[in-house]
Amino acid sequence: MESYTIGQAARLLGVSVDTARRWADADRFPTRREGTRRMVDGPDLAAFCVEVAQEAGEGEDAPYTSARNAFPGIVTGVKLGTVDAQVEIQAGPHRIVSLLTREAVEELGLEVGARATARVKSTSVFIDRA
Numbered sequence: 122m123e124s125y126t127i128g129q130a131a132r133l134l135g136v137s138v139d140t141a142r143r144w145a146d147a148d149r150f151p152t153r154r155e156g157t158r159r160m161v162d163g164p165d166l167a168a169f170c171v172e173v174a175q176e177a178g179e180g181e182d183a184p185y186t187s188a189r190n191a192f193p194g195i196v197t198g199v200k201l202g203t204v205d206a207q208v209e210i211q212a213g214p215h216r217i218v219s220l221l222t223r224e225a226v227e228e229l230g231l232e233v234g235a236r237a238t239a240r241v242k243s244t245s246v247f248i249d250r251a
């Protein structure tokens with residue numbers, strides 16, 4: 122079973138190390154000591170990640186969609202063509218680039234600094250083990 126330090130857990134959760142420590146101190150997820158390091162077991166961290174993601178989605182007016190892979194972030198780039206457009210979103214540590222129509226970009230009011238959510242639905246998803 123894979124285990125993670127609090128620092129690694131914080132990076133995977135997209136929060137500061139201090140926030141991860143506070144959550145651990147509040148018993149939001151279990152930790153154990155390995156020498157001087159606090160460790161989180163992989164399955165416990167995975168369950169907590171799901172919980173945090175569900176909490177983040179509560180209270181938002183989420184659209185009805187079949188696309189389950191949602192990456193909320195901020196627009197960091199917009200390149201408009203005559204008919205098409207390229208939009209770049211920074212969603213936590215993830216850079217997502219999408220090609221769409223210029224009309225869609227204009228209708229959505231996408232511009233650098235705007236909050237946006239990239240939704241991904243694909244039949245081909247590649248996964249690498251870190």
